[in-house]
Amino acid sequence: MAANHPEKLSTTLADANLQLAIYAGTGRLIDHRKNAIAGDLLPDYEDLRTHANLLKKHTIDNLDYYLEQVEQNVAAHGGKVVFCNDGTEVADFILNLAKQRGAKLIVKSKSMTTEELDLNERLEHHDLEAVETDLGEYIIQLAGVKPYHIVAPALHMTRYDVADIFTDKLGIEREVVPEKQTMIARAVLRQKFLAADIGITGANFVVADSGAVVVVENEGNARLTSSAPKIHIAVAGIEKLIPRAQDLSVFLKLLGRSATGQALTSYTSFLSGPRRQGEVDGPEEFYLILVDNGRTKLLADPDRRQSLYCIRCGACLNHCPVYRKIGGHSYPWVYSGPIGAVITPQFHGVGKDPWLPFASSLCGACAEVCPVKIDIPKLLLDLRADVTAHKKEQGESKMERFAFQVFAWVMRHPRVYALGGRVAAAFGPKGGEWLSSAPWFLNVAPVRGWLSQRDLPPPAAKSFRQIWRER
C-alpha cells in the first residue's frame, strides 16, 4: 500500500472473525438508530439536528463566556471548576487531592476524555488504583487495550475473549455466558464502588446556566461513581458546554437515538455539586475539570470549529464503511472512525498521521447521520489540502505532487489529453482480455494497488471523442 498507515489495518482486514464482529456489531447499531427515528417516532428529527447545530455553534463561538458562566454557577452550588491545559495538569490535580484526602481507590465511569488523557496510566504510576466500571471499559482495562469504539469499547471482543480475560485477570473459573460474565463483573465492581474514595465520571454535557454536568448511561455505574464516594470529579473537554438546562431536551433526544437507538438511555443524571443540606446521600465534594488538551487549536478557523460540536454518539463510526472494515484499533488515537479522522490531525498536527484524512472514500454517510450536522467530508478534504501543503514544506511526496502538476497541465491541454489517453490504451492488453495482474510495463504502484483487489477491463478501442468525431 502506498500510504504508511499502521499494519493493524491489514491484520484487521485479514481476520475473518473480527471482520464479522465489527460488521455485525455496527450493523445492529445502525438498525437500532434507524428504528428509533423511523416514521413518526421523531417527526421533528431534522429540526432537532438543525437546532442542535445552532446551539453548538453559538456555544463554541462564545466559549469563553460560557466557561466563565459555568465556573460561577458550579461555585454557587459548592463545587469547584478546575481548568487544565493537558493530561499532566489533570493528573496532578487529582493526585494532589487524593494525597490531601488520603484516597487510595478511584472508581471511574466511561469517559472518552479521560481515555484521551491516559488518565488511568498516569494515576497508576502513583499507586492509585483507578478501576473502570462500565462493563465494556472494565473488560478492555483488564485486557490492557484502548476502546474499540466511542460507545461500545469492547465491540471487537467475543464472549470467549471475555472469558479468557476474566480467567486470566480475576483468577476465576472459565465462564462463557454473557449474563453470568456480567454478574461476575457486578460482584467485583460493587465492592469497589462501596470502598472507593473518589469517583471520576465524564460529562456528556456541561450546562452553563446551571453549573451542572449531565451523564448519560445504561448500566448505573455512572450513578454509583458520582454518588457513592465522598468525592465526585467530572472530567470534560471544554467543548461539552451547552448554554441552558432547557437546551438538554434537544441533545438528549438526539444522543440516545443516534448512539444506540434509545429514546432515552436507562439513566440520565443531572448533577450539580455536592449533596445539599438535608439530602441524605451524595458526594461531599464536587470538582469539574475542564480540559483543553488541544481543543483551543481548533477555534481559530470558523469552519474547523465545527469539529468540536461532536457529542460522541458514535453514529459516524457505525455508518462508515471504512471503520467497518479497519476497526477501531487501526486509528492512531482513542477517537476512531470519521470523527477521529477529523479531530486527530487537528489535535496532533497533520504531520503526525498524514494518511488519516485520506483513509476515506468520501461517501458522506457520516455527515448524513451526524446528529449535530458536522460536515465531516468537507473537513477531511480540507485536512487533505493541509497534509499536501505540509508535505510540500517538508519536501516530501515530490513524485506525487509532480504527478498532479502533470495531471493538471494535461487537463488544460485537450490535444495532449486525447493523445495521452490513446497512448495509454495502446499499452493495455489486446483482444478484449481482462487484466488481473500487472504486466511489466504497467508495474506501478497504482496499477498494482488496483489489481491487488480487482480486475481491469480491456481498454476501449476508441475514446468517446474519437467516436464522436467520426460519426
Added chain:
Amino acid sequence: MSNRASLFVTCIVDQLFPNVGVSMAAVLERIGWAIDFNPAQTCCGQPAFNSGYRAEARSVALHFLDVFRDAEYIVVPSGSCTSMITHHFSELFAAEPARLEEVRSLEKRVWEFSRFLLEVAKVEGVGASYGCVATYHDSCHALRELKIKSGPRLLLSKVKGLELREMEIAEECCGFGGTFSVKFAEVSGGMARTKIESIQKTGADVVVSIDSSCLMQLQGALHRAKLPVRTMHLAELLASR
C-alpha cells in the same frame, strides 16, 4: 428553450467507457434534443481536489469554466463529477469574487443525466426496452450531495422488460473513492466485496448506476470473483431498445 444540450463526457467515460457517452447522446437525441460536444473539454479536476492539490484542481476548473462558458445545459453522465462542479468548484474560488460569480452561474447550468431527463426534458419513458433483472447502486455523491434517489429508479421502471430488485445495502459505498481505491486498496476491495455480496443476493443479472467509476470498481470485483453479473450505466440501459 433552445433544446440544445452540451455534453460533458467525463474523463473516465471518454477514455474507458465511451459507450456511456454514446448512449447518453442517443437518448437525448431520441427525445428531441440537439447535442453539442466541445472537444476542448477534459476533466472536472476532482482527482486533484480529493487528493489535497487545490491549486492544481483550480487550474483544471478554470479550463472547465472556459470550455463551458456559453453552454446553456451541460449534461453529465456522473453524479460525482456533477457534484464536484456544483458543490466544490465554489470552494476553489472562495477568495475570488469574480470567479465565484462565474461558478455560481455554472452551477445552475450543470445537470446530472437522470435529473436532466426528469427535470429539464421532463420525460420519464424514453422508449427503452431491455429484458433483465436489475439492481440499482446509489452512488454516494449523487445520493448524498445531489440528493438523487428516486429519479433513476423511476426511469428504470419505465424500461420495458426490466425488473428492478432493491439490494439490502443500495446506499452503501462501493469503495471506489478515487485514489482511495489504490492508496487503501485492501479496504476498498473489502468494501466492494461487501457490496457485491448484497448485489448477488438479489439474483439480479445487471447492476445499474449513474456513475461509471463505481461501476468500474464493481465490475472489476465481480470479474475477479467470477460472478456473472454485468454492470451498466443508466444511459446504456435507456439507450437499449
Added chain:
Amino acid sequence: MSPQETSRNAMLSRIRTALGRREGQLPPPLPEIYLRPSRPNLSTFFACIERLNGKTFKAGSPAEALAYVAALVKGKSAVASNSTVLRDCGIAALEEVTCAGADKTVLRALCAESDIGISSADFGLADTGTLVMLSSHQEPRMISLLPPLHIAIIPENRIIGNLDELLTLLPAPVEQTSSMVLITGPSRTGDIEQILVRGVHGPGELHVVVI
C-alpha cells in the same frame, strides 16, 4: 497567582484570541428555546416501561398499592425512602421494610444488603416511560440504585408528557436538588457481543406503581 489560576487565565485568553472576542464581551442572543411539550398518557407510560421489561401496576387506591408492594416484598428484605407517598400507603409499616433514616452510612449499608428498594418518583414522563427522581431529604440516591429490584410509587397526577414538559415545569432543576436522575427502564448493558443483560450495576428489575 496559583498554577491553577495561571492555567485558567491562559486558556481563556487563548480562546478569546482564537475567537476574536474581548474579555467580558456578551454573546449575541441565544437561539430560541426548542421545547415541544406533549400531553400525558398513562397507557403510553406503561407501554414504554413494559417494552423495556419493566413491570407496571395501576393501583385504584393506596391500599391496592400497598397490597402490590406487600406481595413483592414478602419473604425479602426491603428499604423504603422517607417519602410521604410511601408513608401514606402504609408501605413503611410493612414488616419486611426498613425506612431510610437520615444517616448516610447506615443507609448505604442498608441499601447494599436489601433485596428491594422502594421509592417515590417526582414525575413520570409518559412518552418514554421515564421516572424523574430528585434527590432530597425524603429521597436518597441509593434506594433506586443499589438493591437489585426497584419499586417506584407515583401518583397519577405526576405523570406528564415528555422531557420537554419536564423542562418547562422545571427550567432550573439545580434550584431544587444536587441530583436529578431520569430512569428509563432497568439497568442494562450490551457490552458483550451486544447481548442485552439487565441488572449490571443498578436494579435489573423495575416495578412502577401508579396510584
